[in-house]
Amino acid sequence: MSKPTTTDAGRRTDRRVLIRASIYMVATHVFAGFVILLFEIGSRKNG
Template structure:
C-alpha cells in the first residue's frame, strides 16, 4: 500500500484501497446502495421536522413577547 500524504484526499485517478470503506458524503452517489439512500432520505425528513419545529417554537416565543409587551 502507498502512503497517503494528501490529508485524506486521493490523487485523481488513484484507485481506492481494497477493503476500505467509503466515507458517507453529502450528495447521493450514483453507486449508493438502497440502504444509504434510505438513510439519507430519513435524515432529510428528520432535519425538515426539526427545522419546522424550531421555527414553530420561535414563533410562539415571539407571540409571548408581543402579548407581554402590550399595555
C-alpha cells in the same frame, strides 16, 4: 442506463438519506414554531 446509487460499505444509502432529511425538516419546523411562539408570547406581554 441505470441510476447511480450511493453506497456505504456496500449498502445503499438512499433510504438513510431520506430518513435523515425528513428528521432535519421536522426538527427545523419544530424549532421555527418554537421561535414564533416566543415572539407571540413576547408581543402579548408588551402590547
